[in-house]
Amino acid sequence: MAKKSRDLQITRIERTGLYAARQFLDSALEEALLLRIPFDFYFQDPLVAAENPKLAFDEDAFVPWEPGIGDGPTSARFVIVDYDGGTETLVPPARWDEKASAFVDTKGKALNRTNKESLQFHQVNVWAVLQRALDFFENGFGLGRRILWGFEGSRLIVVPHAGYGENAFYDRQSKSLQFYYFDRDKERIFTCLSADIINHEFGHAVLDGIRPHFIESVLPETAAFHEFMGDLTAILIAFRNNAFRQQLIAETKGNLESESTLSKLAEQFGKHVTDKPYLRSARNNLTYKDIANDQRPHYMSQVLTGAMFDIILRLSKYYVVKRNRTVPQAFWDTIQRMQHMAIQPLDLLPPVDVTFRDYVLAVLRAEEIANPTDPDGYRGMMLDVFERRGLISASEVTELKASRHIFDRLQLEVFHDIDTIASSRADAYRFLDDNRKALFIPYTADITVSDLCTAQKLTRQARRQPKQVLLQYIWREDLVLKGAQFGQFNGKIASLLCGGTLAFDENGNVLAWARKPGTLPLAGTGKAVIEEAIEGKKRHDAFLAALVQRIMAGRIGTAIGGERGLLAKSVPPLTSRVVDGTVRFELSPHLGIHDDEHDVLGGRPWQISS
Numbered sequence: 001m002a003k004k005s006r007d008l009q010i011t012r013i014e015r016t017g018l019y020a021a022r023q024f025l026d027s028a029l030e031e032a033l034l035l036r037i038p039f040d041f042y043f044q045d046p047l048v049a050a051e052n053p054k055l056a057f058d059e060d061a062f063v064p065w066e067p068g069i070g071d072g073p074t075s076a077r078f079v080i081v082d083y084d085g086g087t088e089t090l091v092p093p094a095r096w097d098e099k100a101s102a103f104v105d106t107k108g109k110a111l112n113r114t115n116k117e118s119l120q121f122h123q124v125n126v127w128a129v130l131q132r133a134l135d136f137f138e139n140g141f142g143l144g145r146r147i148l149w150g151f152e153g154s155r156l157i158v159v160p161h162a163g164y165g166e167n168a169f170y171d172r173q174s175k176s177l178q179f180y181y182f183d184r185d186k187e188r189i190f191t192c193l194s195a196d197i198i199n200h201e202f203g204h205a206v207l208d209g210i211r212p213h214f215i216e217s218v219l220p221e222t223a224a225f226h227e228f229m230g231d232l233t234a235i236l237i238a239f240r241n242n243a244f245r246q247q248l249i250a251e252t253k254g255n256l257e258s259e260s261t262l263s264k265l266a267e268q269f270g271k272h273v274t275d276k277p278y279l280r281s282a283r284n285n286l287t288y289k290d291i292a293n294d295q296r297p298h299y300m301s302q303v304l305t306g307a308m309f310d311i312i313l314r315l316s317k318y319y320v321v322k323r324n325r326t327v328p329q330a331f332w333d334t335i336q337r338m339q340h341m342a343i344q345p346l347d348l349l350p351p352v353d354v355t356f357r358d359y360v361l362a363v364l365r366a367e368e369i370a371n372p373t374d375p376d377g378y379r380g381m382m383l384d385v386f387e388r389r390g391l392i393s394a395s396e397v398t399e400l401k402a403s404r405h406i407f408d409r410l411q412l413e414v415f416h417d418i419d420t421i422a423s424s425r426a427d428a429y430r431f432l433d434d435n436r437k438a439l440f441i442p443y444t445a446d447i448t449v450s451d452l453c454t455a456q457k458l459t460r461q462a463r464r465q466p467k468q469v470l471l472q473y474i475w476r477e478d479l480v481l482k483g484a485q486f487g488q489f490n491g492k493i494a495s496l497l498c499g500g501t502l503a504f505d506e507n508g509n510v511l512a513w514a515r516k517p518g519t520l521p522l523a524g525t526g527k528a529v530i531e532e533a534i535e536g537k538k539r540h541d542a543f544l545a546a547l548v549q550r551i552m553a554g555r556i557g558t559a560i561g562g563e564r565g566l567l568a569k570s571v572p573p574l575t576s577r578v579v580d581g582t583v584r585f586e587l588s589p590h591l592g593i594h595d596d597e598h599d600v601l602g603g604r605p606w607q608i609s610s
Contacts (some may be wrong), residue, residue: 036062039128040112045194060438063131072312073127080123081154086163094120126192140458142343160192170204171589185455203233213352218546224300239335282309290392319467351472351516352497410510418508422469440532442520443477466505474499477518487551493582
């Protein structure tokens, strides 16, 4: 194992005591105190490893230690269950050697690059990639808080060898990430060995955890945002690797505008499945107009991925030209800034029906909160990118540049102490109920506090931002589906999800407010109330139009999967189920990286289930 030497001897009791102070230590000190432990896992995938040995294994691969690491591997948030549904066999788990701080196979041999053919190495590979990805999201440069999953329970089940097939996916119903394997040209391809695919699918799990009601959206754009989230996760985590950035500099001569390893995703998978060098690229010229009326989430997602990659390009050039950074320094500054710019805004998204524009506004507002004076002109840079991509209109850009404010201060009617609001969902509900008029919440709506948490985010310079209290709330409005255009759902009752996200600082000031209105009557008759009602009617009409389009295209089926999360031969993009007498439409398990028009497991167009 080609890692830094570890001369320090430390007992488990001492390590556990130091573990409690992790949040106050930098990564170098954590490594010295053995609070971050080294693992061998593929930087990208075996194909990249074979073609470029310098990028075979991640030489910066330290994973946060925790007291509960055990066989499997098992940790606080993940458990590896290596069950092959096709052969109905359970592969023995990797064993944790506490004394060596390492996993070993069934014969006691260390699971590292010298033992990479072992299935137990596969288990450790996927676990270590996920552990580091979770830390990427939860640390202060990211969300600055712990993440819950989108299901009941605290451990995400990870299945490295779920069966034979050209796929990988996250499935809420089975509480799992499933990775498949397949054969090409006498070579067996394991998706659990591709860091791009692992991080992409984990992006779905993270988004489902922090915004669990996105799954009920019938809008193709919300499904596309899920795919964007997966691709963005893969790109940002890859860019953090020092050896990779050095390779990138050599490959591009410092010019990221050329097609490069960074903008290629899942190289091994793409080569063998689609006969292309990669699955999708972050380098594209798509605008929102190009994808606005499309139904293919993977295709649609590329405009937002492309926009964020454009910002990476702009930042890198800025640091070289304006800050006189060397290219390696500029790349490192860029990736640190991008984690802040791209991940922290996720906490400001509305709780339902996210659109690309919602994310754009969240990105701009998060930057305004963390960097209010903006001496480097980052917001202007982002506004230009978003306008060129058609994600925000020219008139909006002009207005935002003139006002320099993305969010107007909210005037609440009834003051509640912020510590009280943050103390429980019951107290948060009373705050919402007392301020229904100011928050445009209908008095007849039965509000649910869907999430309540506190975040401690950091600035790019590792300074603490003011603590944020994040409050999500929703309500449901019944819709009767009348007409032949609704097919088998004619006469059924569906529900339109409405609600909002509020972000407060530690003094109770509202930092951000993103909302999705409905059509129930609101109190008052002012201009703001009228505009809110108009927006609610637009959402109502958009929901029905999208639903009809999906039904007529045969893209809605019945619920699929089961306890093992196994997929049928044909999987529709949306499924339906009845809850409390109403029909709920939900996104299907996210089928990794395939043609949007066909189910590659079956090779057929989507078929509606009867």
